[in-house]
Amino acid sequence: MSAALALRLRAVNAAPERPERAYVLYWMTASRRVRWSHALDRAVERARALGRPLVILEALRAGYPHASDRLHRFVLDGMADTAARLEGGPVRYHAYVEPAPGAGKGLLAALAARACLVVTDDWPCFFLPRMLAAAARQVDVRLEAVDGNGLLPLRAADRTFTTARSLRAFLQKVLPAHLAAGPRPDPLARAGLAGPASLPAEVLRRWPAASAALLRGEPTALAALPIDHAVPPAPMRGGWAEAERRLARFVAGPLGRYAVDRDAPGVEGTSRLSPYLHFGHTSAHRVLDAVARAEGWTPARLAGPKGGAREGWWGVSPSAEAFLDQLVTWRELAFNTCARRPDDYDRYDALPAWARETLEAHAGDPRPHLYDLDALEGARTHDPLWNAAQRQLLREGWFHGYLRMLWGKKLLEWSPHPRDALARMAALMDRWSLDGRDPNSYAGYAWVLGRYDRAWPSRPVFGKVRSMSSARTAAKVDVTGYLARYGPA
Ligand SMILES: Cc1cc2nc3c(=O)[nH]c(=O)nc-3n(C[C@H](O)[C@H](O)[C@H](O)COP(=O)(O)OP(=O)(O)OC[C@H]3O[C@@H](n4cnc5c(N)ncnc54)[C@H](O)[C@@H]3O)c2cc1C
Structure with missing residues (x-):
């Protein structure tokens, strides 16, 4: 080995x-x-x-x-x-x-x-x-x-990283040695395997292979299963082949403008690969390979340690650099936390002490809008942009990354206590999002509550945890088309 x-x-x-x-x-x-x-x-x-x-x-x-x-x-x-x-x-x-x-x-x-x-x-x-x-x-x-899971073996990290910058600095030192040890693109090609093996009849009788109708995802076959039928299939199809199509489309187009378009909800500016990465229908190595080919990149272009600075390490275009920072640094930061804190990666009590202290100090602040989970799930708040994001989640099983940050921050503002906000983020995403129940999910919820971030000037409810507002978001990025697209049905 x-x-x-x-x-x-x-x-x-x-x-x-x-x-x-x-x-x-x-x-x-x-x-x-x-x-x-x-x-x-x-x-x-x-x-x-x-x-x-x-x-x-x-x-x-x-x-x-x-x-x-x-x-x-x-x-x-x-x-x-x-x-x-x-x-x-x-x-x-x-x-x-x-x-x-x-x-x-x-x-x-x-x-x-x-x-x-x-x-x-x-x-x-x-x-x-x-x-x-x-x-x-x-x-x-x-x-x-x-x-x-990632480009860096989980056990190669020597500690729990608490910021993207500190993990990036570590990656800049150690990742080059791991890049040469990726998995084989097609391990079954010319593998020279014996077989196929036959399986015992009693096993096949008791645990029969999935029917063709099930594998086609036919509605009647799904309806026969004791699962939540109130959450319908999403328009996005799963599987390796579909992940490959999306990856090819992304590197041929949106990748070139990722640094500019990734925060614009009205534009398909990101890869939408998170569900495929979540279910293992593609892998970080494969995505890096596609980006590398598009950019004519080899590991020889890596700049060498830069103390965790984001720009200019990979030695690719600024857009590809920004994309790889999400795919590698941010994604692997989330995996690092889950792997090293198996008992509490998803718990409120595991948030950084400064974040918990400031959130608790402001837990009693007046909250002008309080919603129950039912109203939130049904996208029935006073905030059209938040409702639109929630509707995209309900309809498509995925929603825009920039709006996820706003969505979570508003849940913090509209919940009786930050603990409730955490529970609600998980309840809504885990149920409706294709990419939920992932290390990135728990990292995202915890980021809303201060993890991986620094202290900001204090505000009501949020304390020193970073706040976001729909008005500021709408001023920063054009949401007109998005609001029209995800308006009430
Ligand atoms: C409140 C909240 C909840 C979130 N829930 C999830 C979740 O359930 N599942 C999930 O995969 N991501 C989650 N994220 C992270 C991020 O929003 C999504 O990964 C991203 O928007 C997925 O879209 P994409 O594939 O087009 O991303 P792209 O911008 O194309 O990025 C490529 C890949 O990089 C990774 N990535 C991108 N942004 C982040 C990030 N901030 N943190 C970690 N990895 C990242 C993802 O694997 C993503 O597929 C959440 C973020 C927040 C703030």
Whole structure:
């Protein structure tokens, strides 16, 4: 195993590898793709070394928090892509969709009972760490988790970074050494794998493969599942192929104006790749690769340590520089927090002391507008710009990044206590947003409440936490078209 992979890989249990068994099992839980994946690289490497076929299990639970037609359809699109990619090849792909909460219990252990080892993804938040710990108790064979989350292996960071600048300074020193160790673009091409493996009939009977109708996301198939049907599928389709289309469109157009357009809600100036990154339908390595090709960039163009300064490190155009700072610095800051604070990354009490103190000092300030969750969810506030942002979230399962900041700041202003604001951000985003339940989600909510930021001149309600207002936003960026587009239905 290479030193680079060793940093990304950990054994989750103490059971041994069992080379005499039938296949290597890759349990795909976060990097839901068969390209640019460290975990798949590892599974292929072991399958080849052991001379065994590879089986991929991708499951979709019915009982996880916020399971809905929207989230299911997006994940199913990805499963359909993967099934199409693997059809007719040596890798056996088992896509399983739970018909009822808990029905999938036992499937992993049943498949693992015939596996030489199980490789899976290491993802630092939501219910996945708990699910992984439970799996480690259920399988009788070595279970390895591979961190394929970002350009920097999570364990390469020596501390919890509290600002983007401090992480950027660290990245400027250490990232170049990791860039050469990316995953393979197509680990299954000419992999020389044996197979396909056959799966036991009793396993297939009890946990049958997802039907073609489900993989197509047909409304009747979704309607039969015990998930939240009040959250309908979003217009955005999921899957690797759709992520590739969006990425190609972005680098060919909006990337060139990203530094100018990214804050303009009326313009499609950002990549809209966050749902694909969240579900692992694309990866940060793949996105960097596409940007690098568009810019004719190689790591030799990196400027060397700049003390965390944002401009001029990557050695690309200012727009690509601004984009990579979001994709790498800000995204990996969020992963760093989740990985290093597994018990409280999403808690109010984990906010920086200065932020909690100032928010508490202003918790009793008069709040001219207070809304309950129902009014907020239904976009029924006095503020047309906030309502428009909320409507975009409800309709499209995604909304504009600049408006997310305003949206969160207003929730702080309109909630009885900052704790309620945090709970409401999570309740609304986790339910409606394709990219919710992600390290970036918790980072975004915490940023609203002061994390990663500095103290500002004190104001009512916010204290020294940065405030934002719809009027100032409307003066800064043109929101006319946006308001028209996301007006009341
Ligand atoms: C209150 C609030 C809630 C948020 N909730 C989420 C969420 O649930 N899921 C989510 O992925 N992001 C969240 N963000 C961060 C950011 O707004 C989105 O990642 C971004 O708007 C997604 O759009 P895009 O893919 O077009 O981004 P682009 O501008 O094209 O950026 C490319 C990628 O960089 C990353 N990125 C961009 N901005 C940030 C940021 N501020 N912090 C961390 N990573 C970033 C994302 O992975 C994004 O897909 C939130 C921000 C705030 C203030």
